[in-house]
Amino acid sequence: MVAGLLVFAAAVGGAAGLAVVKSQISKIPRVSVGLSLSSEEQSDSEAQNFLLVGVDSAAGIDPDSPIHIDRDVNTLLTDSVILVRIDPDADRVAMLSIPRDLWLPIAGKGWSERVNAARGIGGPGTLIETVSDYLGVPIHHYVEINFAGFLRIVEAVDGVPVDVAQPIRDDSVGLRIEQAGVVTLDPDAALAYVRTRRPLTLVEGGNPAVDDDWVRLGVWNDLERNQRQQDFMVATLKRAVEKGIRNPLTLRRVANELLDGDSPSVTLDDRITVGQLVDLGDEFRSFQVDQIERRKLPVVDATIEGKQVLLLVEEAAQPVLEFFRAGSLAGVRVRVLNGTASGTVAGVEDALERAGFSVVERVNADRFDVGRTVVRYTGAFEEEAQTLARYVVPAPLLEPVSEIDGADVELVVGADYAAVSGAPRDSAS
Template sequence: MTGHDENGDEGGRRGRRARVLKVAGLALAGLLVLGTGGAGWVYWHLNQNIRSVDIDSALGDDRPARAVVTPSAPASASASPSPLPSGALNILVLGSDSRSGGANARLGGGDSSGARSDTAMVVHVDAGRTRATVVSIPRDTLVTRPSCPLSSGGSTAVAYGAMFNSAYSVGGPVCAVKTVESMTGVRMDHYVEIDFSGFAKLVNALGGVTVTTGQDIDDDKSRLHLAAGAHHLNGEQALALARTRHGIGDGSDLGRIGLQQKLVKALLEQISSADLLSDPAGLYGVVNAVTGSLTTDTGLDSLGELSKLGQSLKGLSADDVKTVMMPVATALSDPNRVVAREPEAGDLWNSLG
């Protein structure tokens, strides 16, 4: 089963505002905003917000090969003297349900001792960086979780038939990346994670987001109750929409992914129309909200690196972004779980390699 959501409403939103944010993925929307922000103390403060994990050092050479790097685009007279990267790129984007901190606990509830990858997307940007594909991985997917190194020393054991989102629980970002690389055969060039509180703050800093639902949603667990139709949601409501699953369809993760893809498109539209470049205070609020809850790999752990990434994606429009779900089938061992459906899933990952 695959999901596909195209957006054809970009219409008149061209020019400089529409260039600021032009790639799908909840966290990537925030990343491209970062490319426009701040100097002096503001720059230092936002830079200090970002947390990072040295995934390359932790995983070493036991990984899929990097994609062939194409020559960088030459710098123009008006651009930065440093050439911008233009090769293909794969980024693992996770939404974490961490309960650490009061804001996350209030939004997510549950035990504060651990976290899981509540949302997982592989963002593939084609060579030339003018087209992108966002692949959602259902968290209920059963996978072979590889042995992962632990920051405290030692490593986890290989686990067969494990829930995909358990990789983050047992080994953090390093194990999440290794599990995705193991199941896809595709090298993740970067890692980006945003938690509950950061996502809610981002939506609130943007003044909310308008989403149209095709059916009523009545989910006590996510605290979301909406009639079918268009709704302007605040941060807490948008987070509930991204997390809801019990009030729609068959209650599985697959229906939730469809809502998340709608929310991604709606967020991109909201950010494009917000005219943040002419509103420094609003821009600061958005960037501060994102960076305050952002974890990246060490290759993206500064505003300079994030800005360079954003500039390299300036030719990517929302019309050039395709969202799909990894093809899955019901697991024979458990009707409430899914497994990758082959050969379709393998063909999809091979197309991104």
């Protein structure tokens, strides 16, 4: 689940730190999935999508570990699938959990199954193509971690503190936390925490030793589990920063612990290079973990072939997925013009930059009675104007003009302006 530590190390450790651990990273095993990855030509500064996969392989784990509780050792499923978008130009990192029960066509097979079965059916390449084809998003890189790698990461940062809202228990994965509050999870407890799907909680005033005092917590669906996994990933990265991962020597120690052992616990695709990770570190040298954005896929419960599954709500999902499809917005230069006398323009510049656009100037319009917000553009930048319009709420007018100096598009803020959305609409109007 925290395979992202290697990828996000570029964002929290910096180029200098990654340069120190080049030799360790170069030893990470590679999997031949290059033909399954996106063929788009991407520079190191352009937005790229990483597919982070946690597999339920217990290779190298003590047979007495609670990991083996109620687990079929002959079945290899993906315990978590997270799509991470890293956009150096816009200084943005966003992640989208793909529920393991999502029902979708398996690439190249002609039939459908839950997404967590795709890797076991045809290997990592099949999983990559299944996710990419169904969601319509390019996948540029692949990172995989097994249980042993997860445990090593948690061990390397001396446990991960999480704020537990209420007692939580799941005997099927060996999880038992009897007190609410901040608790530092050791490796086994951490793995149980992110894997639990049927947690129980203690009734108010209940006795932890009495089984009947433990009742169902939540609705027991993948979305709750995804939220725990994302929370834990962020908590792990914060812990790594607290433990000094920005220090090259500390990063080296963490890398050594992660990569130690007879069997590989982390795998990378065969296209990513150590140099690319170092370049990402340079681009994200001031990035803060709290800046990581979290997205959700809209899904509904269903029963297919006797299986409890989740179905994508396709129309509602498009704005979310569009964010992972689009190119970098930092190349779109926007001039903001105030078209009202009420100061509606206040905060627009920051909102645009948070969304990923580059604001080159903020000035007054030639009038202050603009009712509806307008996006102006020349013929060469119509696509950029439509992209901007899809982020502005409510939808603005699109107005072609003969000339714009020093910017690609202009946003004339009118009295109706409400916000710049974090994700685009399906259309500009």
